[in-house]
Amino acid sequence: MRRPPRSDRPDTAATGIEPALGTRDRLHARLQEHLASAVSEFTAATALVVLVIALSFASPNFLTADNLFNIGSQTAVIAIIAVAQTMVIITKGIDLSVGSVAALAGVVGAIVVRDLGFSVWEATVVAIAVGAAAGLANGLLVAGARLPPFIATLGMMSAGRGLVFIITGAVGVYSLPESFQLLGNGQIAGIPFAIVITAIVAVSAAFMLSQSRFGQYVYAMGSNMEAARRSGIAVRRNLTAVYVLAGALVGLGGMVAASRVNSGQPNYGIGLELDVIAAAVIGGASLFGGQGRIAGTLIGAFLIAVVRNGSVLLGINIHYQQVIVGLIIWAAVYFDQYRRRRLEARG
Incomplete structure (x- = not known):
């Protein structure tokens, strides 16, 4: 008797994800999810336009x-790391470690430039590798050890921040060459x-999610992990790859952040996970999985940035900015839950 294929190995007879998503009901569900994402993006874009108009007068x-x-x-x-979070x-x-990993990558990048004479481009590769390594650890814990993502990345958040303080002695990395500012302050x-970097990252990620087979796997795993596994998708390998790719982008974002201030700051990124999760959710990504697009995430990131910028221009206390962002997150998550209840009610 022929042995059935292992659950974590693609079935050679399977083509893409059709066995998992080939029924009429599943196709209808995917159409509804795309429509829901479009509605969220339109709502966020409308809010952004209204806010821009209001601030232009204010x-x-x-x-x-x-x-x-x-x-x-x-x-x-925020946009680069929000793409990773999406x-x-x-x-x-969910990835709660993005702030710590970004700080670690930025600090390591600054150190190799100052102490080892690396160029900013070589340091960027190192920072991306640091982020990817942290993402690999997260992926192995989630996909391999099957820890809940919240717990796995919460541990990485603590471990990453601890490593930053150990490496730097809780002191910023300064005395960097002017060329270090290229990523954060340079112009083309x-x-x-x-x-420019953000645009490249966003376009590449959007193409990957919408046009590649790996992108189909990402959505399939989020929609129904067990169905994706039964369809022949190598769930562990592909889920780990998502965390590695996300970690690499976080490392890149951390390097850009360090370049902006021309230093490696061990305290950087505290609370950053709030902003990037907010950007993704505001843009239509669902915390219930299977839904989200890069375009929406960018809209969400710019909406948050405009709120903060406008608050500074109008002299609004920074603590009120956090309240505003929190209220926006509540509204976005409630709207997502409301949509899902409506879809379930319609069958």
Whole structure:
């Protein structure tokens, strides 16, 4: 008798994810999820436009070229790491370690430039590798040891921050060459380099999720992990790959953040997970998995950045900014739950 294929190994007879998602009901569900994402993106985009119009009247400095480029540069780090968080959320996971890993990657990148004479590009590769290593650890804990993503990444959040303080002695890494600022403050044809990096990351991630087989696997795992496994998808391998890729992007974001301030800061990224989760959820990613797009995440990231920028221009206390972001998260998650209840009620 022929042995059935292992649950974590793709069936050679399977083509893509059709066995798991080939029924009429599942196709209808996917269509509903895409429609829900589009509605969320439209809602967030509308809110962003209204906010921009309101701030343009409230502050004469808001629509200046310098301020708009400043918003773009400030958004870059959040957007890059939010793209990483979106991929994890689509798989019905969460990554609470992004702030610690970004700080660790930025600090290591700064150290290899200052002490080992690495160029900024070589240091960027090192920072990405640090992030990918942390992502691999998260992936092995989630997919291999089958720990809940919340617990696995919570542990990495603590371990990563501890490593940062051990490496730096809780002191920032300074005395860096001017070239170190290229990623965060440099320009290409008048466009901030950070914005260019963000655009490349966003377009690449969007293409991967929408056009590649791996992207189909990501959505399939988030929609129904057991169905994805039964369809022949190598769940452990692909889920681990998601965390590794996300970690690499977090490492890149950490390097851009360090470059912006021309130093490696051990306290960087505390609370960053709140902003990137908010950006993903505001843009339509569902904490219940299987739903989310990069375009929506970018809208969410810019919405948060405009809220913070407008608050500064209007002299609003920084603590009120956190309250506003918290309220936005509540509204976005409630709206997601409301949509899902409506879809379930319709069968």
